[in-house]
Amino acid sequence: MTMKKLVLLPLIFGLLAFLWSCNNRQPKENQTIVSGQLQVLVDETLSPIMEEQVAVFEHLYKRTDVALSVGQENQIVSKLVNTDVEVVVLTRQLNEDEMKFFEARQFRPRVHKFATDAIALIVNKNSPDSVVHVDDIIRVMRGKQPAGHVNRLVFDNPNSSTVRFLKELAGVDSLPDKGVYAMKSNADVLKYVYETPQTMGVLGISWIVRPDSTLQMYADGVKVLGVRNQAGKPGSDGFYKPSQSNLAEGHYPLSRSVYIVNAEPRKSLGMGFAAFLTGVTGQRIILKSGLMPDSLPPRELIIRSK
Known part of the structure; x- marks a missing residue:
């Protein structure tokens, strides 16, 4: 019996070591900065551009999901x-109270700016208004009557980033009882204004x-207003539309x-995706989307002599 144990023990340890190495090697192969699975939660106002970013990223890096x-x-x-969730895309940075949750775990998320977005104000194509101050x-956000023809302001959702942005702009803590309405999504806003x-x-x-094909008709039936800022602030000398140059x-x-906020405690696919968004390919996608990339991709000119 003793001899049998002496013979079997090395085999058993060898088998256990093999299984352990397989179990530990698999995650390393799957979870790298260019392979593995990643969940990204994104602000709904940015979903069209982020869907395009993900499609290109997965096409270039075949082992990503x-x-x-x-x-x-x-x-x-x-x-x-x-x-x-560990990776999110937001239109603001985390505030001090939110950062305390991570500091309590002795960890700070990696935050990367990769674009400048615009909140667009749209009206029906037949509206006499083409600009707004x-x-x-x-005035509308404070529950007062505006000067123009439009008397209803429609948001995508009462908890959206666009509501938070305009509440901060107007210096109010809550939406007024009249003149402001909330839908369920940006697509609903587009259809409602149409x-x-x-x-x-x-x-x-x-x-x-x-817009995707299901929304193209509605996008064609609305127009984007030019916006003039308050006196003394940038953009107060005229009415500006949300073009890339502006x-x-x-x-x-x-x-x-x-921003993309990466709260992964390890080097994993979130880091690779953030590098993609801030890199040349991701910035080119931003440039084509109507947003302003954080860094303009270089252009190569080929000059041939005759």
Whole structure:
């Protein structure tokens, strides 16, 4: 019996070592900065451009699987600090209270700006209005009557980043009882403005520039307003539309930065995806989307002599 044990023990240890190495090697092969699975929660106002980014990323890196889901800003931040998700795309940075959740775990998320977005104000194509003053938007947000023809402001969701942005702009803590309405999504805003005159919609510019085939008719039936800022602020000398040049020069009043927040405690696919968004290919996709890339991709000119 003793001899049998002496013979079997090396075999057993060898088998256990083999199984252990297989189990530990598999995650390393699957979870790298260019392979594995990743869940990304993104602000719904940015979903058209992020869907395109994910499609190109997965095409270039065949061993990646990025599950993109959309949500409202409050929901996204809540899931991030509760570690329900580790990578998110937001139109603001985390505040001090939110950072405390990570500092308690002795960890700081990696935050990368990769674009400048614009909040677009849209009206029905037949509306007589083509421009709006920021002061009029503030009046509506404070429950007062604006100067123009539009008397209803329509948001995608009461907890969205666009609501938070305009509440901060107007200096209010809550939405007024009249003049402001909330739908369920940016697509709903687009459809509602298309069907309802005297309504001003608030949504991310990529929903106008890059609508999918189901929304193209609605995008064609609305127009984007030029916006004039308050006196003494950039963009107060005229009415500016959310074009890339106006975003680059800081003229458009309703612009905001876009960030990817990576709270993975390890070097994994989230780091690779962030590098892609801030790299040349990701920035070219941003450039084509109507948003302003954080760094302009280089252009190569080939000059031939005759």
